[in-house]
Amino acid sequence: MCSAVRFVDAEGNLYFGRNLDWECGYGEKIVYTPADYAYQPAFNAEDRNHAVIGVGIVVDDTPLYFDCANDAGLAVAGLNFPGYAQYAEDSVNFTTNVAAYEFPLWVARSFTSVDEVAEALKNVTIVAKQINDQYPVAMLHWIIGDATRSIVVEYTASGMHVYDNDIDVMTNQPEFPVHRANLINYINCTPTMVKPVKWAGAELKPWGAGLSAHGLPGDPNSMSRFVRIAYANAHYPDKQGEKDNVTRLFKTLSSAAMIEGMSAMADGQFEKTMFTSGYSAKTKTYYMATYDDPTIVATPVSDFDATSNKLQTK
């Protein structure tokens, strides 16, 4: 399972992050793609050369991002969507064809805003092409955010779907509209302190804080995590400054984190939050903490050589 969130600080700067929940890692690191890197799109997409930073692996000199952001403050994350995602088997004439493995890179290299991405996606085919035989096509959907808004991109048997994401979170299956509609089941949940009530002759007093959110789902399944992280994100008070907003990012994501032992996958292995990562557009910094080391490591874009044309990792 994975969960993602977007919000802005009191000055309107984007913060965007995700949990990567899986049974194992892929050797992922912070990967920096400088503007002058010679990106060769898999098909006919053009490269508009934004510098990109994010979490991923490098395969055949190509950055395969799990999540990333660019110098314009546009961020994207891929989350599992098996059973629903269905990409085109081959490229389609007169459309921009993008391989699923390069989708986050293509988004972050090419655009400066969510509006621009949404416009371009009207004529995009996402193709089920592998980068090589070692890596199967990952069946994903994506959340894309900037300082103004976020969208969810789902490519299914019925083609491309781009949803306005007015709740600014995402998890896994099912489709975004089902998650969004399911929130209505929880609109009774509020963060207010419950007042004592009288039932017959009895005065019933709350145990303490939190009772007004009774019914908020606590389990790790995707729909429950969506509700929980949406609730956390919607009610977190606005914060000033980098430190408090990075705290907000990691605390909000921790509300949907997977703890080893709570949830086994089909192969019997437990899922856990392998890492939590996120981007601050205010300071152009990528942050990351892993399951085994919760220390949040900050990697500013300025740590890399922007004048080089080589991929750089940390």
Ligand SMILES: C[C@H](CCC(=O)NCCS(=O)(=O)O)[C@H]1CC[C@H]2[C@@H]3[C@H](O)C[C@@H]4C[C@H](O)CC[C@]4(C)[C@H]3C[C@H](O)[C@]12C
């Ligand atoms: C496993 C990750 C998704 C985690 C997630 O959503 N888990 C949910 C579990 S569940 O189904 O809901 O149970 C996804 C997110 C990004 C994916 C990676 C990126 O797409 C980049 C490459 C793409 C290649 O095609 C495959 C390897 C890969 C390196 C992918 C491996 C894996 O599929 C990743 C790491």
